[in-house]
Amino acid sequence: MTLPKFDxxxxxxxxxxxxxxxxxxxxxxxxxxxxxxxxxxxxxxDFAKSSGLDDVIAHGxxxxxxxxxxxxxxxxxxxxRSFNNxxxxxxxxxDTVTCSGKIVEKFEKDGEKFVxxxxxxxxxxxQTIVAEAEVVLT
Amino acid sequence: MIDKKHIGYNFPxxxxxxxxxxxxxLAKSLGETKGIYTDPDTAKAAGLPGLLAPPTFPFMLExxxxxxxxxxxxxxxTLEKLLHGEENFNYYAPIYAGDSITxxxxxxxxxxxxxxxLQFVISDNTFTNQDGIIVAETRTNYVFRHQ
Numbered sequence: 001m002t003l004p005k006f007d008x009x010x011x012x013x014x015x016x017x018x019x020x021x022x023x024x025x026x027x028x029x030x031x032x033x034x035x036x037x038x039x040x041x042x043x044x045x046d047f048a049k050s051s052g053l054d055d056v057i058a059h060g061x062x063x064x065x066x067x068x069x070x071x072x073x074x075x076x077x078x079x080x081r082s083f084n085n086x087x088x089x090x091x092x093x094x095d096t097v098t099c100s101g102k103i104v105e106k107f108e109k110d111g112e113k114f115v116x117x118x119x120x121x122x123x124x125x126x127q128t129i130v131a132e133a134e135v136v137l138t
Numbered sequence: 139m140i141d142k143k144h145i146g147y148n149f150p151x152x153x154x155x156x157x158x159x160x161x162x163x164l165a166k167s168l169g170e171t172k173g174i175y176t177d178p179d180t181a182k183a184a185g186l187p188g189l190l191a192p193p194t195f196p197f198m199l200e201x202x203x204x205x206x207x208x209x210x211x212x213x214x215x216t217l218e219k220l221l222h223g224e225e226n227f228n229y230y231a232p233i234y235a236g237d238s239i240t241x242x243x244x245x246x247x248x249x250x251x252x253x254x255x256l257q258f259v260i261s262d263n264t265f266t267n268q269d270g271i272i273v274a275e276t277r278t279n280y281v282f283r284h285q
Binding site: 020069 | 160163164166167168169170172190192193194197198201202205206207217218219220221222223224225226227228229232
């Protein structure tokens with residue numbers, strides 16, 4: 001993809017959103033193995049119940065991975081300088097995760113042009129990540 | 139409660155090879171289909187030395203370097219109480235399949251919240267490639283629920 005031009009972007013612009021498939025036990029099993037996050041709370045119902053939950057929950061980093069995918073659908077990864085995720089609610093089995101983001105600031109630093117984005121993941125029940133990213137443009 | 143004596147603790151550095159198969163598996167689990175993340179030939183045709191590791195990959199190196207179970211035993215805690223509070227990345231250079239990344243992890247703070255019902259364990263992590271270049275830094279907030 002090509003890098004958007006700094007001058008063509010405005011505060012308030014939204015970047016193309018991403019909606020993911022339903023979070024299934026199968027996806028969580030794959031992500032457990034692939035990510036190396038083997039915490040059983042994501043794949044073992046008995047363990048989840050012993051932790052006080054009704055069911056397993058998705059990895060927060062799975063949703064962060066979806067957010068990152070939305071970003072790299074929009075810009076080359078080399079333009080991404082920071083990506084800060086705060087996990088604000090749990091994602092349940094059967095949820096869809098909707099990723100969205102908008103430009104909240106344009107600035108120049110050390111001779112480079114940046115946009116700052118606010119990013120969110122939402123499930124039908126809750127906002128699950130509030131994130132921020134800095135992207136360098138020309 | 140987690141003892142604050144752990145603040146400032148540096149875990150021994152761990153060097154991890156970045157495997158092509160791992161990156162393919164990670165892309166599959168995320169539903170990522172862009173060729174530079176899934177197909178080595180596409181990555182090479184794009185001028186890259188190998189598959190590109192996605193933006194969240196430093197976190198995977200972080201938990202590869204220190205298994206969560208081992209981290210819990212250092213803190214004297216159990217996984218049942220653990221939640222992920224924050225994961226923050228700064229990027230300086232790309233990570234590719236075939237790289238060898240050294241992970242340095244330090245516990246930088248332990249913060250009591252809600253009268254000790256919650257504790258935040260903050261760790262700062264540095265990722266250095268085989269050429270001595272710092273490719274990324276992360277800050278992780280591990281949340282422990284004591285009630």
